[in-house]
Amino acid sequence: MPCPARRQERGGGVRTLRDREELCTVLGVPFSDEQLDAITAPLEPAVIIAGAGTGKTTVMAARVVWLVGTGQVRPEEVLGLTFTRKAAAELAGRVASALENAGVLTGDDTEGAELILTYDSFAARLVSEFGLRIGLDTDPVMLTGASRYRLAARAVAAAPGPFQSISRLGHASIPERVLELDAQMQSHLVEPGDVVAFTRRAAASFDAAPLWRGKHTAAVSASLAALDERLELLTLVSDYQELKRGLGLVEYADQLRRAVQLARTAPAVGAAMRSRFKVVLLDEYQDTSAAQAILLRTLFSGDDPATGRGFPVMAVGDPHQAIYGWRGAAANNILDFPQLFPRTDGSPAPRLTLRTNRRSGQRILDVGNTVASSLDGGDGVKLVAPPSTPAGTVEAMRFGTQDEELDWLAGEVIQRRSEGTPWPDIAVLVRRNSTLADVFEAFRDRDIPTEIVGLGGLLHLPEVAPIVATLRILDDVAANPDVAAVLSGPRWRLGLADLEALGRRARDLVGDHRIAEAHGVLTDELAQVMTEADPAEVASLLDAVNNPGEATLSPSGRSRVTEFGRELAELRRHAHEPVVDLVRRIVSRLGLEVELLARDGGDTSQLARFITAISDYVDVDGDGSLSGLLAWLEAEDDHGVGLEQAVPSDEDSVKLLTIHRAKGLEWNTVFLPALGDGYFPAGDRGGIWPTRAASLPSPLRGDAQGIPQLEEYSKKGIDGFKADSKADHRASEDRLAYVALTRAKQVLVASMHAWPPGLKNQRKPSAYFTIIEQARTRAQVAQAQVPDTNPVPTTEISAHWPLQLDPSRVAERRVAADLVAEAGRLLDDGSTTEAHDEWVWQSGTAGPADAALLRGWDEDANLLIEQQSRRRARRVALPEGLSATALMAMHRDPSAFAQQLLRRMPRRPSAAATLGTRFHDWVQRRFDSTASFEELEPHRGAEPPGLTRLIQAFERGQFGQRSPRGVEVPFLLRWEDQVLRGRIDAVYDWDAQEFDHLVVDWKTSNQPADPLQLAVYRQAWAQAMGIDVARVGAGFYHVLADRLSLVEAPTSLIREALAVAEED
Template identity: 30%
Template sequence: MIAAADIAARLGLHAPTAEQRAVIEADPRGQAIVVAGAGSGKTETMANRVVWLLANSHVAVPEVLGLTFTRKAAGELAERIRERIAQLVSLGIAEVSLDPLESASVGTYNAFASAIYREHAMLIGREPDAAVLGEASAWQLARSVVAASADPRLVELDASLDKVTGAVLSISRALAENVADSRDVRAMARDFLAMQGLPIEAPRKRTDFTSFVDALGVVEALPPLLELADAYSAAKQQRGFVEFSDQVALALAICERHPEVVAGHRERYRTVLLDEYQDTSVVQTRLLSALFGEQAVMAVGDPDQSIYGWRGASAANLARFGRDFAAGGEAVVYDLSTSWRNPEIVLEAANTLIEPLDAGIPKAPLGASPFAQPGRLDAAWAETIEREAELVAAWFAERLGRGGRGGVHDGAPRSGALLCRTFANVGVFTAALRARGVPVHVLGMAGLLDQPVIADLVCVLRVLNDPTAGSELVRVLGGARWRIGSADLAALHGLAKWLADRDLSTRRLGDEVRAGLRASIAPDESPSIVDALDFLLVAPDSHSALSAFSEVGLARMRRAGAQLQSLRRRAGLGLVDFVSLVQQELLLDIEVAANAAQPLGAPSLEAFDELLAGFAEVSEHATLGAFLGWLTEAEQRDRLAPRQDEPEPGAVQVISIHGSKGLEWDVVAIPRMVDEELPSKPRSSKGWLSFGELPNEFKGDADELPELAWRGSQSQAEFDRAVSAFAEENKERHAEEERRLAYVALTRTRSDLLLSGSWWASQKAPRKPSPFLRELVTTGVLDAGVLPAAPESDENPRAGSTERVRWPLDPLGTRRVAVTAAATAVRAAAERPSGEGIGPVLADRIRLLLEERRRRAEGATSAEVPVRVPASRFKDYVDDPAAVAAQLRRPMPQRPYRATRIGTLFHQWVEQRSTGEHEAAAIDALDGLDGLADADARRDETVADATPERLRALQATFEASEWGGRKPSAVEIELHLPIGDNVFVCKLDAVYEVEPSSELGRRGIRYQVVDWKTGKAPRDAHDLELKQTQLALYRLAYANWAGVDPALIDAVFYFVEDDRVIRPDAIYDEAALRRAWASVAAAGPVPAAASR
């Protein structure tokens, strides 16, 4: 046997620690659990485990399966394994067979389940080519199912369309993820509702217990929600859709019903590595257990980092591993307890916070590596949140600023992160950072939607869609555009209350009718100020209900109301067109261009437009209401989901703690470590007694979840006691989850960590320091002096501030005098006769401008070549610079021909076929192709043949081609190739490894870059020569990126529709490309064709 230490020495790696060596050399045929703490080097250890297995001939390369959660993690593990295998072969350490067409299978859990489903779907009567629904398309389909329902029980739910949609999606996914049957849940609901006649049996209590009434209401909602969930599932199947959760559940069904599928996978994979096992869901665990139970499986995870319970993960997964996989119910447990990331002081704090938790499995405390940085653990406590934000900003400025200590580390600027439990007060901190000159980037949708220009736009969209969007209308009216004062807003609210008591002719309703109306609406539903604004447009100035309005305020409100009413009349436009119209009417494009104080305005609008287009792309009938509902849901999920963003040197990334898992930065700050924020106050302790929740007894990890002992209750009082005990268990479970969140947050830093808090934010009572901070002080990890005993003020000093401001704020501020003077001068000049008052200097400049305009009209102009150039445009610059210049000078939107859309879909289909994963939104655009084919043909004969049948024909042709049965080593990658002063953006469709190079023997392989084409083949030799420049750029870009000799890379076009492969006889090398581009650059700006 070749020892792990010997292999490491031969490969030039650090010698493995005793813990790592035990993991690497574990029984090749046994079941093992590796409890790997944060930053403990599990990816490196897993890769070295594979190398050891290969070197000792326990497995062959293609017999290795590695699964993890994110593409980023899968890519890192796959890259490590590839590198180690290549080293094994090149150094001749072991007789390892290296077939260029075979490699270890490393991917995500969802991709693995998807591959099983697609390969064997027909065994259970399902469609293998079903498109995977993304979040946007799933939301729209579920919403359409709910909207189409005529179930009268939905009226009794007292829930909005969007709330019911969210509940249907939640319960549908919960059923799939827990392999539960909706019929069983309905039967449980019937049993539960049979308690309706329970007696109260409580002294001096005459009314029903609130807990009893609320629970009955929640369970009464289950049957209609379950029926909608079933209808949603039927709609997915009918339309050829699945979700990721469906694929896993269906893959499990395949394995349970067809033992030959299980046998095939056991024969194919002799060793299995399961990464981040604590985050697997019930259905994923059951699938993996069915496939690989009692096989050679190693699960790696950390129960203390199980923070995704909201999506079905369970901290008890690792503890149950032996029962699920090992023959005798026991698996060998290994530890990786050395952190290669965190300083010792940070680990001391993290271990202190996590120590009270029982992980259900032995785990050694994390210790620092011999190479750990010194690091610092700082704490800052302030009187107010504003002062806290200033302290945090100063701390980052010292570490990231050019003059600060440690601003540069190892020759590169340091990276930083602000990890937030919630985003409620994030604006205070980002403002403080920007005031200090610290670059800051709020990651994800939260950063986008919090941008002022986007917040204003979304508010207007909500007002246009929902007459109850009162708070959004207040923001719009009180903002920079309309500047309505508080007195007039109060008058508008008064008008809304006046209208609420009147009929359409504004006659006062009778007392009985008004009482009935009040009883029919929710307690928190207020009269609509949106309707009141509409009333202002028809009411005369003399109307008695308008007496409280100022003259200026009334005029502005009428202008605002007229604009909103005009926009509503055009709401029949397509979603993208309508939102674009709203942006134009609000002058947002002009606003962001003119507002130098908000440089992110224009990029934010572009990002929002991309988000909107992605949503609209998955449905031909996307509505504004559906988009706004999805936006709320998507923002929440985005904040909780793990992110894959790379750290930004020299900047602070703002991210949720949930999103930070798996990432690391040089310096990290965790703000708002105050009671009820971190740990957060539970939104509810009701557990599954909440709208749209699957009861715990139907969840696969029910044994670890709080139990509501409702069966056998003889009275409402007894039931109330059961609910109280259930609520306490839910609170304890929430507290454990918050403790794990704090542990994850603390272990993200490589060097310095700051924990901060303050007594006062917006609340009426002071917030105490977080119990986590108090624990660190009590145990001596933090100095007791960092936490003052009490606030300086007994009342919120922010509320008692003597600062007075005028509201609404003047958007021009101190610039108003100068801007007003400039505007006056412009108006005066516009009103003067032409030429009057113009001096000789200005007259000469005007003459030059007019001459320039004349020359431009004659075509005597040019266009600068942009720095970034798509590789596909290289030939255009060389062959037809005039057309390029015309497009650069006056960009015209390109008509979205159906053929182009089919080409896009074909490329995405090839990608998902190769990777087993799906870029959700665009794939769902397949839906509706059938219904639109005829309409497209009527609109333009050139796309009459662009039907779903054409796409299917392209797919069939590809599958029969030489690439149909091959697995690419890279697919749909974007590479940047600098040539001269320009950067060419190369988007490679696929790269394949082919036969070993004869000149390099076993030391190297050849590569083939393939560019799929769904259009027409080149017309002639000249056309082919121009097109081959694209392949030449791709070849050179990949060679530079992969560190491969370009001579070992072939490049071909595959014109799928014609089933024709074109291999150019000659492809430009780097020198030829540079010469061709030099001729373009030497000519200067690209000349445009003359106008006629």
């Protein structure tokens, strides 16, 4: 029941809170005692351990109300930090709403507002406001998302080398490793030189390890090789960092590092923050990195009260939900908070707990508590549900094969929907992105509306996987697994014997003539070709495709391999096109859209989503690389690495996503499939730092005290370190399982299958499945029969070859082919349309009984076309960067622009566009002081007609002898959340009453002049120069007419143009 209210009002009807009961009343929330303890805690440091679903956001909002309502702080003296923009907006909204509903604001209070930011935004603001104190750039351009991978790929491509150790790695994997190592160094405030020095010392220690039979052990040799790789990666990391500095670009991690440097070297910054804010709330503190913790401690907790000790910082989080260690989070931060943020007297800050989960039933919470008990020895927070909450349902099912499990899962989802659960209240959570495609296909076959949340899951869909595989093949001649996957796929359907022959030919081409004796399974040659890693030594299947020689290929196999080689050669000629154009070309060449229209009733939505995601791959310098794109896709597949979590849409569909993406979300019904041992909990694919080059050595990490350490540089030391790291990884998997289990409100269903393809022994249920099975609601549930032997073929590659097609579809295609062939014969014979019609009806292909049916098909087709034309337009996400030209195109025709994003194809340049481009080039050379006289002369044999006339007109005109401030000036303009890029044709110093800078756009044709373009130029130049935009004029210069047309070009045009994108 709500608490009784006792309140006292002050002048103007503004309420002053006096006690906890009144707080409950004014907010209308029956807070528990533990919540009230946190809300009304004294103004001193404190940490709240808030279990899943315990209402931490509500508690933080109520604490602000309490502090403001009791007169301890004003709203603008509250600083709140969280991780994502979505979470920041939600917390800000909750706080503002709670303050308004409580009626505790004075008139003056309404003029200020509490500041709720992301941790990254806070660091950036510090640098922007105070960075000049130590000479930092206070207004850099942010580098985020896919742009990081593009720039890293550029740094790798430009590196002089030679690189002996990392040359064995795939092209696409190197940029990702560079970014991974760089991110870890930034997160733990480590310089490249420190890592180089440590790595060399470690190599010397390993080199001195005890020998076995006169040689290093395999473990020590692997460590020495990895250390050599790390040294080469560090060279690339330094190149990447230098490239960022040269381009004036920073990542959020760079800004964080600079903020720490600022806070450490300028104590006045911390004093200013403590003066400006009276209380700090830190949300999701378990996910902070070592660098973030150091920044916050430097600003808000000093060595004595004068430097911040005892400042009221309240951290809120749950160590059981610390699942972002791979992103730099230090899981021990929240546990160490009481010691690192002590009270004024130096004693540890108090620890408060929130145990009452207001989301899930108790049966579901009991399962989560059991998993969490392994993390804290059973002494941690145990979640409890309010007595009034239904206990919930917990179920577990075992199956023999994956097909059986997926078929049951689809049927169960349909059953839940028929019982009244809306599609969006159902979620399927998986450990790996690769599982999403299997579930999605099973649901699509049963017409279940399904949304894959995030890009990673799309990569394994049958319409997307061939595109990614083809991109890898074009990028890396050693992409043997992708070559084998494409050749054995449904398009080429190459048989096992032919794949074996290619494998033998590949090894023959590199001089290895070993012949396998085994046959009937994947042979040694093919298996080795598929797994070799060093491009200098690898036997490339592509080499065998291009030069099959006398390989014992079947006639049909040889024909298919030859055609496959031709197709790749054609695509390779376009490999340096913009990546979106290349992807569209691959889609067209593979016939994927046509196949989807035939197979899935025209559902190309997932393919469109993938292409839209790729269209966001817009380079900051206009030079996106294929290797960078593949590195980004690989990282998305591994984790979904975007700083912002993908958010499920409001579509009426079941949500399908990885557990990492599900954090912070909830559904009435949650399914957890594939809970077999080895799948979840998963093994540690990351490895340990002595044998993994991209890992930062643990002694250098900021959280070194809370993670395993290598005790001895020897095989014994490595074995012990592996065991400790394995246990540490298992703890991270337990935390991930806890997150998954606590997403369900009322129904939690787990399932697993015992026989994945290729296993000789049954896969055991995972520890998590066993816990759920023991807690299931119904003790007796009919389980599927699990056979004693694997009913799935030993390997996928030894299944029926060629792949079996749908017999009815084959028959339909043969009939269609016969019709086309006969129609072509009639047309070749000069037959008239009437003769063709007579053939259709009289040849027996369609008798009189079919005439009505055929006419009905015509009518249906026309109706479908009409419906398609009226179909509501799909919303298309804008790329993260837009050129000024693209902005104008979007403003003119948003629908056409969106379609172009989805179907980007190269456009043939017009004569006018070519002429304009050549003129711009000439003007740039004209005012380049290093250009020779020969360079200024047009090359008449190669230049378009009219260029000489334009040049002569320009030389005679008013700008011919006037020196510009700049020509073809590149810019990156940040406008709210959008980045606009382009080049300003020219900028002049201008002596006018209204302005003293003039941006000019050359007009070489009669095409319409859009002031939006000049609005972008004005704002970009003003931002670059740090001046008021009112001081920048704009005009179009019509070259042939020698006419300068000044226009207003207000910046409101930019806002309006981007608003059109939001509306459409």
